Amino acid sequence: MMFTEIGRNIEKAARLLQNGEVVAIPTETVYGLAGNALSEAAVTKIYAAKKRPSFNPLILHIANIDQIICYATPNAISLKLANAFMPGPLTLLLPKKNNVPDITTAGSNKVAIRVPNHPLALELLYQINFPLAAPSANQSGYISPTTAQHVYEGLNHKISYILDGGTSIVGLESTICEVMNDHILLHRTGGISANMLQDATGLPVIDGASHERLQTPGQLKSHYAPNTPLYRGNIETLIDQHRGKKMAVISFYKKFALSDNIDYYILSETANLSEAANKLFSTLREIDAQENYEVIITEIFPEEGIGPAINDRLNRAQFIHK
Ligand code: TXA
Ligand code: MG
Numbered sequence: 001m002m003f004t005e006i007g008r009n010i011e012k013a014a015r016l017l018q019n020g021e022v023v024a025i026p027t028e029t030v031y032g033l034a035g036n037a038l039s040e041a042a043v044t045k046i047y048a049a050k051k052r053p054s055f056n057p058l059i060l061h062i063a064n065i066d067q068i069i070c071y072a073t074p075n076a077i078s079l080k081l082a083n084a085f086m087p088g089p090l091t092l093l094l095p096k097k098n099n100v101p102d103i104t105t106a107g108s109n110k111v112a113i114r115v116p117n118h119p120l121a122l123e124l125l126y127q128i129n130f131p132l133a134a135p136s137a138n139q140s141g142y143i144s145p146t147t148a149q150h151v152y153e154g155l156n157h158k159i160s161y162i163l164d165g166g167t168s169i170v171g172l173e174s175t176i177c178e179v180m181n182d183h184i185l186l187h188r189t190g191g192i193s194a195n196m197l198q199d200a201t202g203l204p205v206i207d208g209a210s211h212e213r214l215q216t217p218g219q220l221k222s223h224y225a226p227n228t229p230l231y232r233g234n235i236e237t238l239i240d241q242h243r244g245k246k247m248a249v250i251s252f253y254k255k256f257a258l259s260d261n262i263d264y265y266i267l268s269e270t271a272n273l274s275e276a277a278n279k280l281f282s283t284l285r286e287i288d289a290q291e292n293y294e295v296i297i298t299e300i301f302p303e304e305g306i307g308p309a310i311n312d313r314l315n316r317a318q319f320i321h322k
Contacts, residue, residue: 004155006148006162010120013163014127022046024137024151025124026165027116029089029174029191030144030281031151032061032134033159043103043133049158052140057106058133059091059174060113063125068092071100071131072111077179077201084200087117089170089191093178104133114174120165136173137162143224143288143317146171146281153285171278172309178208189309191277209312224281226288229319230296238297248287250298252276263293277306280313 013023022035022045033050035042037060047054060071065082068074072094074082081092096111105111113131116122125132136144137151145151148164155162175190177197184197185208194205228248231238235249235256247262249255253271255264265283267276287296298314301307 001157002160004152004157004159004162006152006164008120008164010124010127010163013124013161016161017042017124017128017132020045021161022049022159024145024148024155024159024162025121025132025134026148026163026168027061027118027121027134028168029116029170029172030146030168031137031148031162032059032116032121032132033137033151033155034061034132034134036128037061037104037131037133038099038101039130040101040103043101046133046135049155050135050138050140052135054103055106056135056140057108057112058104058135059176060100060104060111061116061121061125061132061134062113063122064115067131068094068113071097072113073097075179077203081177081179081197081200082115085192085196086115087122088115089117089172089174090114091174091176091188093176093187110178112176118165118168120163124163141225143226143281143284144173146278150282150285167278167282169278170274170306171281172306172313175309177205179203189312191306191309193305193308224313224317225319226284226296226317228288228293228296230284230298230314230317232298232300232314232318235297235299242295242297245294246292248290248293248296250280250283250287250296252299252301273302273305273307273310276301277310280310284317 020042025034035046091112091114139154146168148162151162170191175192176187178185184205187208250265267279301310
């Protein structure tokens with residue numbers, strides 16, 4: 001069994017990565033479980049520590065956009081997006097070059113690449129001479145971690161080092177998109193909205209996530225699920241439907257019906273969607289850790305800014321009747 005240390009030593013993280021080990025790293029979206037993306041052995045360790053199915057490919061993290069062409073062949077519009085939003089919460093899906101091993105992309109001839117906007121992650125990337133493959137640093141299927149402590153809770157004894165960079169500012173995983181001939185395909189929505197992608201390129205943005213979900217419904221739907229059953233919709237109606245149960249209500253900015261059975265978790269007193277996104281995963285974990293709740297109830301958030309990403313993650317976190 002491995003002892004898991006939490007610290008701020010970038011040199012130590014770099015040394016471990018150079019030796020083929022995996023290290024949890026902070027990013028502005030969520031924490032990642034990083035390893036040398038060009039090493040089959042290191043990437044194998046990432047899949048094992050997370051218990052991630054080997055058909056689910058990993059994102060390459062690089063220090064700056066000039067490195068994109070080392071691993072992929074971006075077209076002009078992809079480079080325009082890179083210039084506009086990197087470093088930042090955007091991942092581009094691009095045709096891959098041969099130096100990226102098949103195991104990293106799970107056999108796909110496309111590679112997902114991003115430049116994380118976090119000072120410690122960037123400093124680390126400048127100290128090593130390879131890209132980092134990094135999925136979110138959680139056990140496969142559970143909620144992504146936004147603090148070093150979250151990583152520790154899921155991966156204690158499985159990895160030797162967690163680089164602590166504080167709380168992830170965005171709090172939701174990056175937007176993933178792919179530039180097609182006459183449109184942009186949005187594979188996952190996040191901190192960069194569809195409107196921002198459209199404004200930067202002049203191309204329409206088409207949601208590619210819904211059709212992916214149809215291909216593997218159960219698997220992707222439950223991707224971010226807490227253990228406590230979660231229902232979303234009109235909060236007042238849901239409170240009525242679950243009367244008698246101990247409820248945790250995750251509300252955007254206000255309280256609804258009051259009762260001894262209901263605890264409110266307000267994500268942003270000032271109705272700020274970025275603040276709500278930042279607090280969402282830690283709130284879900286906090287509720288899940290208290291075993292007295294029978295249900296989690298939450299609402300549909302406004303479809304502006306990062307709102308669609310909040311709605312997407314809560315949609316996937318919903319309880320599915322089997
Ligand atoms: O914000 C983020 O993107 C975080 C931080 C750590 O960078 N990473 C993250 O990784 O969320 P992960 O592995 O939890 O989610 C990455 C998603 C997966 O759904 C995966 O299927 C998709 O990206 N993906 C990665 N490479 C791909 C590829 N070559 N083709 C299609 N999908 C890909
Ligand atoms: Mg993940």
